[in-house]
Amino acid sequence: MANSAGGEIKRAGAIAPRQEWLRNFLRNNARDIGLPLAVIALVILFSATSPVFATVQNFRNIGVAAAALAAVSFGQTFTILTAGLDLSVGSTVALVSVVTAFGMRGQGVAIGAAEGLLAGAAVGLVNGILITRFKVFPFIATLAMLSIMSGLALNLSSGVAVSGLPQRFGELAYELTAGVPVPVVIALLVLAVSHFVLRYVRLGRHIYAVGGNEEAARLSGINVDRVKVAAYVICGFCAAVGALILTSRVASGQPTLGTSLPLESVAAVVLGGVSLFGGRGSVVGVAFGVAFVSILSNGLNLLNVSSYTQLMVIGAALIVAVTLDQAIVRRRAGE
Amino acid sequence: MTPTIALEDIAKEYPGVRALAGVSLDLRAGEVHALVGENGAGKSTLIRILSGDTRPNRGRILVRGQEVQFHSPHDARRCGIATIFQELMVVPGLSVAENVVLGNEPTVGWGRQLYSRRRAVRIAQETLQGLGLAVAIDPRAPMETLSTAQKQIVEIARALIRDAPVIVLDEPTAALSDKEAEALLRILRRLREKGTAILYVSHRLNEVRGLADRITVLRGGHHIATLPAKAIKDTAQLIELMVGRPLDELFPSRGDVRGETVFAVQGLTRQGAFEDVSFSVRAREILGVAGLIGAGRTEVMRAIFGADPLERGTVVKDGRMLAIRTPADAIAAGLAYLPEDRKEQGLVLTLPGYENLALASLERYGAWGLVSWGRLRRAAQDVASRLQFRGNLEAPARTISGGNQQKLVIGKWVLSKADIMIFDEPTRGIDVGAKAEVYRLMHQLAEQGAAVIVVSSELPELMNLCHRMIVMSGGRVRDELEAANFDERRILAAAFAAHVTNDAPREVTQ
Numbered sequence: 001m002a003n004s005a006g007g008e009i010k011r012a013g014a015i016a017p018r019q020e021w022l023r024n025f026l027r028n029n030a031r032d033i034g035l036p037l038a039v040i041a042l043v044i045l046f047s048a049t050s051p052v053f054a055t056v057q058n059f060r061n062i063g064v065a066a067a068a069l070a071a072v073s074f075g076q077t078f079t080i081l082t083a084g085l086d087l088s089v090g091s092t093v094a095l096v097s098v099v100t101a102f103g104m105r106g107q108g109v110a111i112g113a114a115e116g117l118l119a120g121a122a123v124g125l126v127n128g129i130l131i132t133r134f135k136v137f138p139f140i141a142t143l144a145m146l147s148i149m150s151g152l153a154l155n156l157s158s159g160v161a162v163s164g165l166p167q168r169f170g171e172l173a174y175e176l177t178a179g180v181p182v183p184v185v186i187a188l189l190v191l192a193v194s195h196f197v198l199r200y201v202r203l204g205r206h207i208y209a210v211g212g213n214e215e216a217a218r219l220s221g222i223n224v225d226r227v228k229v230a231a232y233v234i235c236g237f238c239a240a241v242g243a244l245i246l247t248s249r250v251a252s253g254q255p256t257l258g259t260s261l262p263l264e265s266v267a268a269v270v271l272g273g274v275s276l277f278g279g280r281g282s283v284v285g286v287a288f289g290v291a292f293v294s295i296l297s298n299g300l301n302l303l304n305v306s307s308y309t310q311l312m313v314i315g316a317a318l319i320v321a322v323t324l325d326q327a328i329v330r331r332r333a334g335e
Numbered sequence: 336m337t338p339t340i341a342l343e344d345i346a347k348e349y350p351g352v353r354a355l356a357g358v359s360l361d362l363r364a365g366e367v368h369a370l371v372g373e374n375g376a377g378k379s380t381l382i383r384i385l386s387g388d389t390r391p392n393r394g395r396i397l398v399r400g401q402e403v404q405f406h407s408p409h410d411a412r413r414c415g416i417a418t419i420f421q422e423l424m425v426v427p428g429l430s431v432a433e434n435v436v437l438g439n440e441p442t443v444g445w446g447r448q449l450y451s452r453r454r455a456v457r458i459a460q461e462t463l464q465g466l467g468l469a470v471a472i473d474p475r476a477p478m479e480t481l482s483t484a485q486k487q488i489v490e491i492a493r494a495l496i497r498d499a500p501v502i503v504l505d506e507p508t509a510a511l512s513d514k515e516a517e518a519l520l521r522i523l524r525r526l527r528e529k530g531t532a533i534l535y536v537s538h539r540l541n542e543v544r545g546l547a548d549r550i551t552v553l554r555g556g557h558h559i560a561t562l563p564a565k566a567i568k569d570t571a572q573l574i575e576l577m578v579g580r581p582l583d584e585l586f587p588s589r590g591d592v593r594g595e596t597v598f599a600v601q602g603l604t605r606q607g608a609f610e611d612v613s614f615s616v617r618a619r620e621i622l623g624v625a626g627l628i629g630a631g632r633t634e635v636m637r638a639i640f641g642a643d644p645l646e647r648g649t650v651v652k653d654g655r656m657l658a659i660r661t662p663a664d665a666i667a668a669g670l671a672y673l674p675e676d677r678k679e680q681g682l683v684l685t686l687p688g689y690e691n692l693a694l695a696s697l698e699r700y701g702a703w704g705l706v707s708w709g710r711l712r713r714a715a716q717d718v719a720s721r722l723q724f725r726g727n728l729e730a731p732a733r734t735i736s737g738g739n740q741q742k743l744v745i746g747k748w749v750l751s752k753a754d755i756m757i758f759d760e761p762t763r764g765i766d767v768g769a770k771a772e773v774y775r776l777m778h779q780l781a782e783q784g785a786a787v788i789v790v791s792s793e794l795p796e797l798m799n800l801c802h803r804m805i806v807m808s809g810g811r812v813r814d815e816l817e818a819a820n821f822d823e824r825r826i827l828a829a830a831f832a833a834h835v836t837n838d839a840p841r842e843v844t845q
Contacts, residue, residue, distance in 0.1 A: 202697050202704050209694060212683035219642055219680055220695040220747065221666040279685040 034324065035271065035288045039295060046299035053302055060181050064173065064249070066294035067183035068093075068242040069264055070287065073272075074194045075238025076265040077286050078231040081198075082211045083278025084131065084138035086232060089239045089265055091149035092123045093258030096243035098153045101162035101253020109169045116247075117240045123149060124236025128229030146262065153255040162253030170251030183245045190241055194283045197234075207231055212279025267314075268293055271321050292317070337400045338363045339532040340385070340416070340501055345394035347380050354380040355391070358558045360551055362501060362532040367523065369547035369564075370536045372577055373738075373766035376553040378536050382505050385534070386418035387411030417494030421506040421764075423486050425478055432459035432474035435492045462492045466522050484515035491522060502526065503534040508542060509764055512628045512792065520546050538766060540570045552576040578768050586771075586799040587778045589818065593802060594618030598755050598786050600639060603648035608634040609810040612648070616755070616786040621777060623801035624790040626830050631810040632790045633675055636757045640672040641665040652755065666695055671753030673744050675760045675790075681744040684733035688724075689715035691732050691743050695751040718746040722776060738769025745776055756780055757788045762796065774800055794826060809833020 047054040072089050079086045096116040104112030123145065130141040175182045198204035206227045209217040218224050239261075246257050272289030274281025296317060300310045338361035347355040355377045362368050372378050383389045384396070387405035395402050398414045405411045411418070425434050432455045441454040459474035472485055481489065487507060494502050504523075508516040516539075523533060523546065537543050543550060544564055552559040552573065559576055567573055599615035609631040616622045624632050638645040641659040650657045652668055659665045665672070674680035682691050692715040693700060700711040719728055722742045726735040732743060741761065748756060758777065762770045777800065781787050791797050797804055798821045806814040806829035814829035816822075 200701075200705050200708075202701070202706055205690070205697060205706055208686060209683050212685040213679075215680045216683050217694070219640075219662050219672060219674060221661075221663040221751075222694075223661070223663060275685075279683065 032273065032285065035273065035285060035292060035321070038321070039288055039291050042292065042295050042299065046295070046302065050299065050302040053299060056179075058298070058302075060176075060184075062294050062298045063184035063187075064181045065298065066290050067181070067187040068245040068249075068258075069261065069268065069294070070187040070290045071190045071242035071245065072239050072258075072261050073265040073268040073286050073290050074190050074283050075235035075242075076269050077194065077272075077274055077281070077283050078198075078207060078234045078238075079138070080211075080266070080269050080274050080276060081207050081278055081281065082228050082231045083214070083276075084228065084231070085142065085266060085276070086124075086127060086235045086239075087139065087142040087262045088123065088127060088145035088149055089235065089242075090258040090261040091146045091153060092120055092236055092239040093243040093246065093261060094153040094255050095123065095149045095156075096120045096240040097247045097257045098157045098162055098253040098255050100244060100247055101165055102156070104166055104169060105162065105164045109166055112165075112169075113244055116244060117237060120236040120238075120240025120243065121233050122236070123239075124233035125229065127236065128232035131232065132225035132228050150255075157253060157255045159255065161250075161255075163251075165247075165251055165253075167251075169248055173245065173248040183248070186241065186245060190238060191283060191287055194238075198283060203227065203230055208279050210278075264293070267318055271318060273325070292321075336363070338397075339399060341395075341397040341400075342381070342385070343395045343397065345381070345384060345391045345396075347377075347384065347389070347391050353556050355384075356556045357394070358553065358556070360558070360561070362534055364500065364532050365527055365530045366548045367527055367533045367535055367546055369543040369550045370534060370553065371538075371540065371543060371550060371573065372553035372559075373768055376577070376766075377556040378553060379505070380556075381553070382418065382420075382503055382534075382536060385411065385416060385503055387416075412497065412499075415497070415500045416503060417497060417499035417501065418503040419487070419490050419494060419505065419507060421509060423483070423490060425486050425489060427477075427479045429478055430474070431463075431472055431476050431478060431481070431489055432456045434478055434489050435459040435462060435474070435496060437493055439496050458496065459492065462495055463488070465495070466492065466525070482515075484511045484519065487511070487519065488522065491519075495526075499531070501532045501534070503536075505536045506538065506764065507535075508537065508539060516542065538764070540573050540767070544570065544573070554579055574767050577766070587775050589778075589800070589802065590782075591802065592782070593620045594784075597653055599651045601649045601651070603635060603638065603645060603650075605634065605638060605644065605646045608643075609638075609807075612807070612810075612812050614805050614812060614815070616788060618754075618784055618786055619781050620803060621781050621787045621789060621801045623797035623804035624788060624807060625794060625797050625804055625826055626792075626807040627834075628792060630807040630830065630833070632807050633759055634810075635807070636672060636759055636788070636790060639665070640670055640757065642672070666751055666753070669753050670755045670757065671695075671748035671751060672757045673741075673748065673759060673761060675763065677740055677744050678733075681747075682732045682740060685731055687730060688719070688726065688728040688732055688735060688743055692718060692728075692746045692750055695747050699750075714750060715746075718749050722746050722749070723772065736769075738765045738772065741765060741769070741773060742776070745773070745780075749780070754785045755788070756785050757790070759790045760792065761789065762791070762793070794823060798823070798826075806830055 052058055072093070076086055076089060096119050099119045100112045100116030103115040127142055127145055130136045131138050172182050177185055198207065206217070206222050209222055210224050210227045214224055243257065247253060268289040269286050270276065271292060272281065272286035274286060293314060296314060297310055300313060341361040343359050344357045345355055345359070346357055358377065358381065370378050370381065384391050387408040387410050390405065396405065397403070403414055426437065436455045436458060441451050441458060443449050443451045443454070456474045463472050463474065466488065472481065472488065478486065507519060511519065520542070527533060535543065535547060544567060547564045549561060550564055550567065550573070551561040554577060594617055596615045597618045601613045603612040604610050612635050614622070626632050634643065637643040639650055641661045641664050650659060657668050659668065678684060683694065689712055693711045697706065700714065701707040715728060722745060724739055724742045724746065726739045732740060735743065761773055765773065777787055777789065789797065789801060802818050804816050804821065804826070805812050806826055808830050809832065813832045814825065816825070
């Protein structure tokens with residue numbers, strides 16, 4: 001066909017080539033560089049307003065504080081990409097904390113950690129089965145599991161912290177490898193593996209397809225149920241990693257750990273540009289989302305802003321970020 | 336006389352694309368003005384500007400000679416423009432009457448705040464009767480119980496309530512059967528008599544020629560011509576204006592190099608959908624499946640493909656009986672199914688074109704569960720160029736035009752090495768030029784050894800395309816014909832068989 005229909009790239013006016021390149025670059029990538037730029041802006045802002053902010057020790061503090069949220073958020077990304085979500089991550093963390101503590105107390109760090117990770121994955125499996133086999137909506141299924149797992153954690157620990165962990169484990173949260181705190185290394189590892197799975201492993205591509213259009217994915221031969229269950233198992237596993245980090249920091253198994261994680265992780269994922277409708281976004285964006293939230297609370301802390309006000313600021317920042325994001329999307333569509 | 340609506344020199348650009356370049360158009364009272372053009376010609380953009388959904392970069396909109404600016408669809412509606420889109424904008428949870436008065440609810444009482452259901456029903460009743468329908472629609476019925484055609488009529492009624500002097504319709508008959516389309520056209524003719532100005536956008540050129548007073552052709556965002564309908568001698572002339580060059584042949588010549596029977600189904604049954612369906616296909620054959628909407632054709636194909644359950648019956652390919660429970664089983668056996676609705680079921684619109692092409696064959700592009708993007712991209716590019724795909728493979732599939740989207744779906748099945756290809760309404764919503772290419776591709780696939788099954792509601796298409804045809808009606812196969820015996824009357828008689836006899840008509844869902 002000589003005459004092609006639609007989509008011809010035409011020069012929309014006489015502009016200097018370099019200017020046009022910049023315009024197109026901004027237009028195509030504004031959504032992706034907006035958040036990193038905002039993070040950089042925050043760093044600059046807080047460096048200017050607080051003498052303590054831009055120090056190595058403070059950055060280490062930020063990293064340690066952010067590591068658990070990061071691990072949980074990367075796991076949450078998998079479920080949100082399938083157009084679902086996992087509200088039970090908070091109580092998964094609590095449960096894993098208790099299970100790990102008992103395990104480590106009785107059989108040492110390695111076995112305890114393994115039991116914890118397995119417990120996290122098992123919670124994810126139950127979530128996945130509820131959603132695929134019993135057709136319960138993710139919101140409801142994981143909300144119910146939130147309650148059940150929380151109760152289970154409290155039952156197992158009789159409502160009190162589980163102490164007596166090997167001292168070695170409690171120190172891990174404060175150790176450094178090559179100057180970087182261990183929790184940060186772990187979080188970066190989760191980031192790298194998550195990115196690899198989503199980009200280079202077939203399951204990861206199936207996750208995008210299922211989230212993007214479940215029926216089309218099914219008609220293309222993808223086992224939608226299996227993909228969804230995998231996403232929730234991965235989420236549970238990542239939540240378990242986050243739990244290990246948090247448990248190490250408090251050197252005990254706490255059945256009330258992580259209550260704020262469901263909302264915080266979803267916020268970080270959405271900030272990071274992952275669509276709640278599924279099929280769109282990357283964990284790299286989520287990493288910046290976590291960075292944004294963590295740097296913001298750290299900076300506000302250093303400015304002696306009360307934690308109550310901090311809550312308000314973070315909520316407001318989320319609204320601003322999402323609004324800006326929407327505006328960019330709409331401008332890109334030519335409205 | 337001043338035209339009711341005049342668009343002067345309208346231009347609209349999106350990043351990287353000039354959708355409209357200086358188009359002028361006017362709508363006069365008591366006239367049907369048709370707008371035709373290929374996908375990408377600018378029709379949808381023009382409609383979005385008229386309906387207030389988007390603003391032009393340049394140009395003026397005049398309502399009865401006065402220049403106006405639409406900042407939102409609300410403004411356009413207030414100026415009297417009612418737009419009926421291809422996607423029905425009805426609220427399924429409400430009743431017919433509530434949908435008809437939507438946005439214009441009759442109120443009574445103090446401060447006119449109380450919604451009056453009784454008045455709404457009466458208004459709806461009057462409006463629907465004014466449309467002169469053959470079969471009355473009950474205003475109290477829930478919207479979801481209506482057929483697509485009836486829902487469309489309710490939308491028109493809603494436009495009429497506002498006494499809209501201008502009605503814009505975008506592909507209104509795309510999802511309607513011939514009989515339903517005729518009913519709609521009758522309503523439009525009646526509206527024309529009443530003095531409404533109508534803008535009618537459609538790919539169905541014969542329909543357009545039968546209805547319109549004037550026809551405007553767009554191509555590549557440019558206004559090509561506006562002609563009185565009577566001045567057009569035949570449809571080919573219109574097509575040539577749309578495409579920009581003479582269209583020698585819409586359908587490739589149909590040779591006959593058919594091989595042995597490679598695929599046969601026997602006694603397929605699912606209660607409520609289809610019963611005792613049997614047919615076979617030979618290698619290098621194009622088998623058509625004709626019938627009215629609701630005859631059960633899509634249901635049969637989806638069941639063969641494993642997308643829906645099958646209660647009884649056997650499927651045999653190359654002499655081997657297949658046990659197909661899921662689409663994955665069907666794909667492994669070499670079957671392919673191109674769904675009726677490619678956007679809803681055929682493509683993942685958020686993913687780029689090349690990934691959509693690879694969607695059914697991902698395991699071929701890497702080992703150990705990994706994906707090698709280099710290999711994937713190469714395979715995708717190769718199949719895209721073989722299909723003469725036009726567009727950006729790197730861009731998300733939703734940005735690609737309808738005809739090329741269909742090529743993505745076809746390409747997906749070529750890459751999965753399917754040799755039984757089931758096409759379900761493959762040219763729906765595709766412009767004329769792209770249709771010719773899809774027909775060419777189907778012939779190519781057949782020549783290369785595949786068995787092709789085509790479900791279509793456009794009889795001329797089937798009659799020109801297929802070697803053999805089966806006709807379904809009411810969930811059963813009623814007739815089977817070789818190309819040499821294709822006869823429109825005979826096929827239609829078979830298609831209507833279930834509706835004419837007292838053959839215990841089934842509740843067949845769409």
